[in-house]
Amino acid sequence: MRPASSDQRKCHARLALCLGIVLLAMAGCDGQGRQAVPVLNWYVFDEPSGAFAAAARRCSAASGGRYRIRLAPLPTDADQQREQLVRRLAAFDPAIDIIGMDVIWTAEFAAAGWIRPWPRPLAGRLRAGRLASAVDSASWKHRLWAVPFTTNTQLLWYRRDRVPRPPATWDEMIDMAESLGPDGTIEAQGERYEGLTVFFVSLLASAGGSVLTPDGSRPSLETGPTRRALELMRRLGNSPAADPALSTAREDQARLAFETGHASFMVNYTYVWPSARANAPRVAAHMGWARWPGVVAGRRGRVTIGGINLGIGAYGRHPDLAFEAAACLASEPNQRLAATRGGLPPTLGALYDDPDVRATFPFAGLLRETLRDAVQRPQTPFYADVSLAISRTLHPMRDIDPARDAVRLRHAVSRALRSEGLL
Amino acid sequence: MSRGAAASRRLAWLLCAPALAAMLLVAAWPMLHALWLSLFRYDLRFPDRTEFVGLHNYLSVLGSEVWWQALFNTLLITVASVSVELVLGFAFALVMHRALVGRRIVRTALLVPYGIITVVAAMAWRFAFDPVTGFVDALPGLDHAWLAERGPAFFVIVQTEIWKTTPFMALLLLAGLALVPEELLRAARVDGAGAVQRFRRITLPLMRPVILVALLFRTLDAFRIFDTVFVLTRGAQDTESVSLVGYNTLVTRLNLGLGSAVSVLIFLCVLAIAALYIRGFGIDLSRREEGR
Numbered sequence: 001m002r003p004a005s006s007d008q009r010k011c012h013a014r015l016a017l018c019l020g021i022v023l024l025a026m027a028g029c030d031g032q033g034r035q036a037v038p039v040l041n042w043y044v045f046d047e048p049s050g051a052f053a054a055a056a057r058r059c060s061a062a063s064g065g066r067y068r069i070r071l072a073p074l075p076t077d078a079d080q081q082r083e084q085l086v087r088r089l090a091a092f093d094p095a096i097d098i099i100g101m102d103v104i105w106t107a108e109f110a111a112a113g114w115i116r117p118w119p120r121p122l123a124g125r126l127r128a129g130r131l132a133s134a135v136d137s138a139s140w141k142h143r144l145w146a147v148p149f150t151t152n153t154q155l156l157w158y159r160r161d162r163v164p165r166p167p168a169t170w171d172e173m174i175d176m177a178e179s180l181g182p183d184g185t186i187e188a189q190g191e192r193y194e195g196l197t198v199f200f201v202s203l204l205a206s207a208g209g210s211v212l213t214p215d216g217s218r219p220s221l222e223t224g225p226t227r228r229a230l231e232l233m234r235r236l237g238n239s240p241a242a243d244p245a246l247s248t249a250r251e252d253q254a255r256l257a258f259e260t261g262h263a264s265f266m267v268n269y270t271y272v273w274p275s276a277r278a279n280a281p282r283v284a285a286h287m288g289w290a291r292w293p294g295v296v297a298g299r300r301g302r303v304t305i306g307g308i309n310l311g312i313g314a315y316g317r318h319p320d321l322a323f324e325a326a327a328c329l330a331s332e333p334n335q336r337l338a339a340t341r342g343g344l345p346p347t348l349g350a351l352y353d354d355p356d357v358r359a360t361f362p363f364a365g366l367l368r369e370t371l372r373d374a375v376q377r378p379q380t381p382f383y384a385d386v387s388l389a390i391s392r393t394l395h396p397m398r399d400i401d402p403a404r405d406a407v408r409l410r411h412a413v414s415r416a417l418r419s420e421g422l423l
Numbered sequence: 424m425s426r427g428a429a430a431s432r433r434l435a436w437l438l439c440a441p442a443l444a445a446m447l448l449v450a451a452w453p454m455l456h457a458l459w460l461s462l463f464r465y466d467l468r469f470p471d472r473t474e475f476v477g478l479h480n481y482l483s484v485l486g487s488e489v490w491w492q493a494l495f496n497t498l499l500i501t502v503a504s505v506s507v508e509l510v511l512g513f514a515f516a517l518v519m520h521r522a523l524v525g526r527r528i529v530r531t532a533l534l535v536p537y538g539i540i541t542v543v544a545a546m547a548w549r550f551a552f553d554p555v556t557g558f559v560d561a562l563p564g565l566d567h568a569w570l571a572e573r574g575p576a577f578f579v580i581v582q583t584e585i586w587k588t589t590p591f592m593a594l595l596l597l598a599g600l601a602l603v604p605e606e607l608l609r610a611a612r613v614d615g616a617g618a619v620q621r622f623r624r625i626t627l628p629l630m631r632p633v634i635l636v637a638l639l640f641r642t643l644d645a646f647r648i649f650d651t652v653f654v655l656t657r658g659a660q661d662t663e664s665v666s667l668v669g670y671n672t673l674v675t676r677l678n679l680g681l682g683s684a685v686s687v688l689i690f691l692c693v694l695a696i697a698a699l700y701i702r703g704f705g706i707d708l709s710r711r712e713e714g715r
Binding site for chain 2: 086246395396422423
């Protein structure tokens with residue numbers, strides 16, 4: 001049946017009316033936007049304690065009505081944060097003003113032109129007082145691309161009631177754990193994901209090697225240190241002291257397993273401390289901390305640095321205000337707030353002597369020392385590819401063949417740097 | 424063709440036109456675009472360095488061990504889950520069909536897993552099979568790191584799929600069961616046919632078109648498996664499916680050219696499966712009613 005023509009006309013009239021209303025509404029919004037305070041959207045992971053929201057409110061208030069920061073929470077998983085941001089940035093989204101960037105995105109975002117470099121005089125001021133490794137994580141090609149806000153790194157957590165003194169090297173730790181029997185388990189991150197890359201890069205750096213050459217263009221992977229790191233991974237993967245679920249363990253599985261009390265060692269980030277105190281006070285009472293174990297006797301362990309740096313979106317409408325707001329968000333009072341309320345270690349070195357911060361992190365001294373020697377994950381625009389190549393080649397740890405896999409790894413990393421083929 | 428028939432044919436096309444236009448817009452256009460992209464070296468990070476490479480991306484994918492391994496894994500998951508689902512789904516359909524009391528409750532209860540979002544179901548099973556938090560390991564004799572080895576990981580993935588989509592299969596088959604005339608079954612009974620004979624000689628042949636359609640739908644669905652694997656293993660222990668390879672290349676590595684080539688190849692596989700069912704097994708999707 002054909003619709004009667006009068007019905008058709010009515011329908012058109014209604015459609016036009018609807019369209020008119022929508023257009024009017026849009027115009028209305030736009031008009032309001034122009035008169036009101038500029039809103040800066042801050043995309044950052046969904047921080048549960050409210051420390052970021054409080055910082056956003058403080059800075060908005062301190063601006064005296066020149067800008068207002070609106071928090072736009074992203075997923076907690078770094079891969080998913082990147083996925084969401086990257087798609088929008090590649091489409092020139094002007095609504096992204098300030099970005100809470102994982103340290104591993106700096107080179108990629110900068111090379112793609114998705115963030116703005118910080119103006120030199122301001123960058124110089126912001127570098128002052130911040131931990132060199134944190135500043136390094138926000139730099140690429142001699143420019144500062146983000147302001148270091150919070151940082152993080154792994155420590156060794158162990159049971160003081162079972163182990164008299166913390167092990168200095170991985171070999172020593174595996175020996176200790178094996179002699180402890182069923183409760184000697186070592187918790188680490190062995191799933192095929194970013195955490196395995198972190199583990200390998202840390203072992204490699206502790207053995208004195210690096211993944212890429214200093215200019216980031218070619219794989220370095222020196223034979224001696226690479227073989228040493230792979231041998232250790234293989235040993236851990238096949239040790240009775242490893243968690244049977246090592247090849248699917250992420251940070252959180254390791255934390256939960258340690259909180260059951262059936263593990264004696266764990267390498268993990270600092271959030272495990274407040275968590276153990278809340279969930280497993282009996283375990284927390286015996287929990288000790290030490291530096292991440294070394295690989296070579298006499299040389300201290302080096303771990304990768306993590307954390308959040310604040311970058312400015314390249315397509316935002318108010319870049320100058322965004323720089324100002326980001327500097328405010330990453331300033332001392334807000335870093336203290338993020339540390340004490342959110343448990344996120346600061347990038348300003350002096351804050352590690354602050355009594356409030358020390359109360360949150362009783363291991364503040366150790367943390368700062370570890371961060372000073374921290375290693376950067378490969379700084380290249382192809383980091384996502386390189387990380388995928390590493391974690392795919394080295395999973396599961398128990399099946400690593402150091403001689404064969406050192407060659408495979410070099411091949412996979414160089415293919416990743418050329419973004420060639422499937423990974 | 425009479426004038427009336429021609430007019431109603433024209434009307435049919437007119438009525439289909441909006442749907443067709445929508446399909447062209449949301450399905451055909453992205454597909455053609457993907458086909459176009461797959462001929463370029465194109466990284467979303469460096470759009471300036473885009474260059475035409477012809478079929479190089481396809482050669483790269485087809486020459487890669489990763490692709491063939493993923494294809495094998497996907498086929499394994501598809502065959503394992505769909506065959507078990509068919510058997511279980513039939514059993515459930517018969518139960519639902521024959522249930523005398525509580526018919527509605529039985530049907531509702533069986534449909535619950537299908538109503539649960541795949542990601543949520545996969546999460547639930549991930550926790551269930553976790554050695555620390557899960558209940559499976561607490562059962563006697565099942566203490567095992569399930570997702571840490573290839574075989575058990577496949578088992579968990581396949582059983583999650585089965586748990587989730589058997590109700591869908593059961594529902595389609597139930598509709599088919601309703602098509603089997605009751606008087607035919609009664610007549611066979613009078614002639615002395617047993618329950619098994621009645622099922623094999625009457626129910627199954629009459630339901631053949633429905634079974635094939637159900638199998639086709641489920642096979643196409645199972646072949647594109649993504650969320651279950653993503654949540655359970657992220658493709659580790661060699662459980663990667665082809666969709667996961669596409670995701671890694673497109674979304675994580677932002678390699679639009681190579682990733683589009685993977686997508687196009689997946690599309691061709693899906694097309695091949697559909698062709699196999701329609702040509703090979705003779706499903707006639709349009710004339711089921713008359714054929715009966």
